[in-house]
Amino acid sequence: MIIREEKKREFYTVTALVREAYISADRSTGREYKLVEALRESDAYIPKLSLVSIIDNAIAGYGMFLRGKVGDQDVLILGLLAVAQSMRGHGVGGALVLEGQRLARKMGYSYLFVYGSNVYYPRLGYDFAHNFGVEPPEGLDREHMMCIKLDAQAAPLEAGTLEYPELFKTLEMF
Template structure:
């Protein structure tokens, strides 16, 4: 059996009041508005609001099962809870700041954010230049030498993509620390139907600097630049446990067909613009990918 958790619901007393509360909290409009069951889509996860009284159900509000929402930074978390009633104070637990508040209907909700590491403050993320090419070539080769899924040509692919029509100089980024390049990310142009999308590949972090938040920081900066430049989607073929942390979900949920031979769980996408068009088609990669 394969089991997935793709949705949950909160019981509410006043649907209109609850919708207003969560639209403000999540900074997005409700996807499905209904007097019995309304739905928010949070990066592919469906959060429902259920008017249980209208269906004759009983409900005891409490804290035995808490939805947990993650935001990007402590600053955002603090702004969100500033006017809310807290039932668990802001506390450092492991690598996260954690707080619990009570929503408009009496439900207890958890909100978290990763603790910014001191090392991240010392890291510089910038656009790659031609002077970086040799160092980045070596970095990518080292990063993928022991990777579980690698064909050993990622460094050569990067060189080829830089000379292609799909190359976007502003989205070839490096991370610097200790006066050397320790990470690199590349987004190139692809097509789904008539829509230009981004392809994230490769993402590389020096073996000695892995699991320190460098890859995450590169992805977030790439997404930020991509949003500013109006790109609608980013696609990636990668770890189904790593990329969902940055909001990636199976691409098929956006109408993007899975290329033949690719595992559907590993072929993912993220919507970068709220008004991104609905897609229905296969992805066309730059010819350098050989796909």
């Protein structure tokens, strides 16, 4: 498995993968693929943290890490993780998350948030965001808002609410 930055020529393939991956998801709006397209044009988008997983020369998974805020502090948000249905259970998602964490740490980010499974993400080192003093935005429940501290030396976060990119609200993702 190779994990690398998404290339512009792969945008269509990645968007199709996201659409297919979320068709059967428990908590899906059906608009995740539209969100990916819109986020690529936004200030929240970080090309170096828009990652694809390649297996047998095909895109097997995708992770999009985005700029967010808690108060005045810049943080990262795993905005979307998608794995081809045929590749689920093979470690693709976990590998994308771990590589994203490694790159984010290297880029100087101290905290990474994700709204997702409170069973899956703790296996990758995540804890409830409220244990860091951070609450999810309105419309998301706190039992699925997770956080990992990427830099052990980082100052604690100020208590507050995680701010997602505005497009999540515009596209009514929550």
